Amino acid sequence: xxxxxxxxxxxxxxxxxxxxxxxxxxxxxxxxxxxxxxxxxxxxxxxxxxxxxxxxxxxxxxxxxxxxxxxxxxxxxxxxxxxxxxxxxxxxxxxxxxxxxxxxxxxxxxxxxxxxxxxxxxxxxxxxxxxxxxxxxxxxxxxxxxxxxxxxxxxxxxxxxxxxxxxxxxxxxxxxxxxxxxxxxxxxxxxxxxxxxxxxxxxxxxxxxxxxxxxxxxxxxxxxxxxxxxxxxxxxxxxxxxxxxxxxxxxxxxxxxxxxxxxxxxxxxxxxxxxxxxxxxx
Ligand code: C2E
Ligand code: MG
Ligand code: MG
Ligand code: MG
Numbered sequence: 001x002x003x004x005x006x007x008x009x010x011x012x013x014x015x016x017x018x019x020x021x022x023x024x025x026x027x028x029x030x031x032x033x034x035x036x037x038x039x040x041x042x043x044x045x046x047x048x049x050x051x052x053x054x055x056x057x058x059x060x061x062x063x064x065x066x067x068x069x070x071x072x073x074x075x076x077x078x079x080x081x082x083x084x085x086x087x088x089x090x091x092x093x094x095x096x097x098x099x100x101x102x103x104x105x106x107x108x109x110x111x112x113x114x115x116x117x118x119x120x121x122x123x124x125x126x127x128x129x130x131x132x133x134x135x136x137x138x139x140x141x142x143x144x145x146x147x148x149x150x151x152x153x154x155x156x157x158x159x160x161x162x163x164x165x166x167x168x169x170x171x172x173x174x175x176x177x178x179x180x181x182x183x184x185x186x187x188x189x190x191x192x193x194x195x196x197x198x199x200x201x202x203x204x205x206x207x208x209x210x211x212x213x214x215x216x217x218x219x220x221x222x223x224x225x226x227x228x229x230x231x232x233x234x235x236x237x238x239x240x241x242x243x244x245x246x247x248x249x250x251x252x253x254x255x256x257x258x259x260x261x262x263x264x265x266x267x268x269x270x271x272x273x274x275x276x277x278x279x280x281x282x
Contacts, residue, residue: 028084030066031077035089039065042097043264046277047116047235047257050249055277057114057148059257060098061264062090082122091123092132099140099147101267106146109271116148116178121155125162130169137173144174148199151177153185156195164195171196178235182223189226200227202253204238211243221251228252 034040044058064072081087095117102115123129137144149170156163156179167177178199179192183206192200202223206216220236227234236248239258248256265273 027077027080028086031081031084031086031090034064034066035086035093038093039067040090040093040097041065041266042094042101043266044101044115044270044273045257045264046262046273047255048261048277050236050245050253050256053261053277055113055274056255057116058270059116059150059264060094060101060118062094062118078120082120085122087120087122088126091120092136094118095132095136096140099136099142101270102146103140103142105267105270109274111274112143112146113274114146114148114176115142116150118150118180119155121152124151124155124166130166130173133170133173133175137175145176148176148178150180150201152180153182157185157191167196181237183219189223192227192232193230197232199233199235201235201237201257204258207236207238207244207248207258208240210247211241217247217251220248220253224251224253 041063043061043063045061046055047057047059048054049056062074062078064074064077066072078087078090081090098115098117102113106112133147136142137147156167170177176198177196178201179195179197180201181203182200183203200223202220206220210217210220224234233254234252235255235257236244236253237257239245239248239256239260241260244258245256245260261277262273
């Protein structure tokens with residue numbers, strides 16, 4: 001259930017919250033100020049075709065530019081924001097900014113690249129989320145076909161029926177859906193068949209040792225084969241070496257994402273990054 005899931009995402013903050021609740025209160029207040037003063041910034045990481053290296057899309061990744069702490073990574077503040085419910089406001093900002101950025105960039109560059117946005121369980125399950133999606137697409141003018149939501153398998157496992165219902169409505173709007181960090185949650189391969197999704201993102205823990213660990217390689221191969229049977233696109237996450245890229249490509253993985261191709265970059269570097277990806281491909 002939602003509570004059990006919240007506990008799973010608690011790791012970073014748990015120690016702080018139980019030892020000094022003052023710090024919990026302080027951080028929650030800082031996060032409130034961050035929302036109010038828009039101290040967040042979106043970075044974009046390219047997702048490239050495994051066969052050609054051509055950029056096929058990008059993932060929006062939020063960062064917090066804290067006035068004193070400097071850059072805070074999402075792994076540190078998203079779990080806290082989930083606990084406090086502040087993820088709703090942050091998620092709304094992220095969704096709007098990503099859609100607006102890409103609508104503008106595509107218009108300027110005369111391209112049609114899709115953008116992937118991470119959606120927290122709390123956000124996904126919230127009443128009003130579908131309306132928020134509709135409104136954001138309306139306001140930013142982004143083609144729904146160019147928006148992709150990344151959800152984790154656990155989001156869909158708890159309250160399966162309701163999760164699928166929400167997914168179907170999202171798909172009816174023309175928006176695409178990926179399962180993020182696939183392989184780290186509780187869902188079975190068979191379960192995938194029931195879900196109206198488009199993509200599976202293989203978690204980086206599988207990709208990391210794919211060239212050394214034959215058991216992992218077998219899992220990866222199994223997921224790719226099965227996903228293709230279900231008509232799903234497969235993305236390999238966390239690709240850092242040419243060996244990993246070659247291995248995934250040889251296993252028919254469709255898309256790749258990782259530091260090998262590019263780190264996440266600020267919006268103003270997107271054009272240069274896209275051009276670099278193109279020239280690698282040429
Ligand atoms: P994720 O959605 O699985 O995003 C991929 C993470 O892997 C990003 O970390 C990215 O920088 C990192 N990464 C990419 N390529 C490589 C690589 O080659 N090697 C390694 N070691 N890492 C790589 P980041 O930006 O720190 O984000 C961490 C997580 O925070 C994300 O994992 C996602 O779950 C969450 N997150 C980020 N932005 C948002 C957001 O706007 N909303 C929500 N709800 N969650 C977000
Ligand atoms: Mg993601
Ligand atoms: Mg992931
Ligand atoms: Mg993740």
